[in-house]
Amino acid sequence: MGVLDYFRPVSTLPAEKIRALLNEKKTGEYNLVDVRQPEEYQAGHLPGARLIPVGELESRLKDLDPNKPTIAY
């Protein structure tokens, strides 16, 4: 078994699929998480996105509802 056997892709969706998913659901039916740094978030983010820098995500999981579809960018 080689090193590559230990990697597999995670579910990534292109931007237009994410757009469609957000459009068909009401706000509050999903978690939209901006995992970049605050400075990047301030420079522009998706409507309704919640800022949780990736380094803090682990300790802030309880801020999000695990039963809702969750989109990270």
Next chain:
Amino acid sequence: MRSRAAASILARGGFKEVYSMEGGIRAWKGLAAGGAPEAGMAYFPPDSSPSKLTALAWLLEKGAQKFYGEAASELRDSGAARLFADLAAAEEKHKDTLYRTHLEMTGAADDPQFPESVLPASAAPEYMEGGVEVAKALKWTRGKSPEEILEFALALEVNAYDLHLKMAQRMTDSRAREMFARIADEEKGHLNRLQEHFIRLMTPA
């Protein structure tokens, strides 16, 4: 790549349906994504033994060490270059820690063939955390700004952090578990240092 690491953390945290957005905000805005090499996330086949995982971690540390060491000379920012040299040295220490844990777990006095003694050598190129090919990543860094390279390194370290936490969860041997948790903590320290420098570069005095 940061969003993929985030998706992995969410999935590990029990979130039912998790997606990361391909190309990030650049893709959303319809801008051409000049993104860093894409990566898969670490996946552990149910049958992978603690020895195999330790050997895998060693190989990934070796890849990361090479990346940081060589990318340091590409960085047009002396502070970031020093940071990368430090990170390369830290990965070397991790390799040593992993090797010693391997010896403890197997009870051997030494194992000069490690990691090939556990994970058969393959013709595959060198990889680092996140399943990124070292050579591709190094090629990508050429001509990139320090901000872009640091952003990529940030994603690497989040991947490394996530990977080592997952390794810790998979370990039945308590020493191995503690060792992986300790390495995860150190990767988090790297992440913080990279973040600080990234922010410094983004906000000129």
